Amino acid sequence: MSPRLRRVAMSLLGALLLGTVGLSLGSWFGGRGVTPPTYAQARDVAGKVLPNASPSNTDQVVPGSRWGVGFAADDVGSGRTTFWYTSADDCALSKQAGHNIAAQGWHGISRTTGYLCDNWSATRDGVTVALEHSASGVQLDVGPEPPAGFTAFTIAGTLLGAATGVVLFWLVSRRQPPAPLLVGTLVTVGLLPGVTFTWNVLVDGPDLRTEPVWPIWPALAPLLVPLWLALLCLGFYGRRALPPSPGSNRTVVVVAVAWLLGVVATMAALILLFLLAQPTRPDV
Numbered sequence: 001m002s003p004r005l006r007r008v009a010m011s012l013l014g015a016l017l018l019g020t021v022g023l024s025l026g027s028w029f030g031g032r033g034v035t036p037p038t039y040a041q042a043r044d045v046a047g048k049v050l051p052n053a054s055p056s057n058t059d060q061v062v063p064g065s066r067w068g069v070g071f072a073a074d075d076v077g078s079g080r081t082t083f084w085y086t087s088a089d090d091c092a093l094s095k096q097a098g099h100n101i102a103a104q105g106w107h108g109i110s111r112t113t114g115y116l117c118d119n120w121s122a123t124r125d126g127v128t129v130a131l132e133h134s135a136s137g138v139q140l141d142v143g144p145e146p147p148a149g150f151t152a153f154t155i156a157g158t159l160l161g162a163a164t165g166v167v168l169f170w171l172v173s174r175r176q177p178p179a180p181l182l183v184g185t186l187v188t189v190g191l192l193p194g195v196t197f198t199w200n201v202l203v204d205g206p207d208l209r210t211e212p213v214w215p216i217w218p219a220l221a222p223l224l225v226p227l228w229l230a231l232l233c234l235g236f237y238g239r240r241a242l243p244p245s246p247g248s249n250r251t252v253v254v255v256a257v258a259w260l261l262g263v264v265a266t267m268a269a270l271i272l273l274f275l276l277a278q279p280t281r282p283d284v
Contacts, residue, residue: 007173010180014169017188019162020195021217026157027150028214032072034144036079037127042142046083048104049097049129050140055083064143068276069215076150077212080143084136091117093138097131112204121209128209146209154208178251185255186231189262193227193269194220219276220269227265234258 037045046055064071064078071078085093094117101109106122106129113119114133121130123145130141172183197220198213217224234254 003173006180007170010169010173010184011166013184013188014165014167015162016165017191017195018165018168019158020198021191022161022164023154023158024194024198024214024217025161026154027208027212028075029157030150030153031076031146031209031212033074033147034076034079035074035126036144037081037142039081041127042081042083045127045129045142046081046140049100049131050083050085050093051100052096053085053093055140056086056137057084058082064141066211066215067219067273069218071212071215075212076146076209077143080141083140083142085138085140091133094118094120094131094133097129097140101129108209123209130211150209182235182251182254185258186235189258189265190224190228190231192262193224193266196266197269197273216273219273223265223268223272227261230261231258 058081063073064080066077073079097120098111098118101120101122106124109120109122111118111120115135117133119132121128126145128143128145132139169184173180194217197216201211201213201216202208234257237254
């Protein structure tokens with residue numbers, strides 16, 4: 001690979017990795033300072049979204065959580081009231097919710113394919129609703145709408161992270177091989193699980209205003225911290241592989257072991273996040 005092409009590739013890689021981290025941090029910072037609706041307000045909203053259904057159980061306004069990570073009281077996605085409904089497999093509640101939020105003038109309507117039926121989310125009058133189907137039943141969450149600066153902070157965090165990634169990886173790419181390969185591999189593998197699942201939520205999941213993506217990183221911390229420590233040790237070992245030619249056996253070993261650790265960590269993260277994401281339905 002030519003030096004110019006290597007620099008471009010490294011810069012794009014840095015923009016993707018650190019831009020995703022910046023997006024998560026920006027959405028967390030911009031989503032602070034909300035005021036959750038009261039239980040009476042949440043009950044009224046649920047009655048409008050699903051007027052022909054009665055919840056089998058209800059949680060009072062409680063701090064939200066995702067992937068086993070608890071939110072602060074003023075975080076977006078927190079301070080929500082959860083209503084549980086019993087539903088058949090005909091998706092009647094999903095269809096009813098989709099029709100009602102469209103007819104009642106809700107905005108920011110988002111529909112995603114979920115367990116058996118479509119999931120819905122929308123905002124209006126400072127309130128966000130999110131209906132989700134799961135193996136445990138139908139869950140309707142009523143919470144606060146994101147603050148006015150949420151989108152701006154999310155975009156700013158993404159751009160700042162991407163710019164930082166471009167600069168750092170461009171500087172690394174200016175070094176002689178195999179330094180760019182080793183550094184690029186170690187950093188990519190270290191951030192790969194968090195970046196992968198962040199984009200999985202953004203592409204296939206609900207709107208990040210109702211299902212924040214930043215909890216992915218603290219949820220994966222039990223896996224990422226040991227992985228980063230292992231990669232740090234590989235990095236020290238890799239320093240000894242920098243002087244030889246690009247075909248050095250030590251370089252190949254470091255890269256191969258790093259990617260193997262990345263695959264193992266990603267598979268473990270998939271299982272961990274799947275288990276943590278399963279809702280715990282309250283007893284009727």
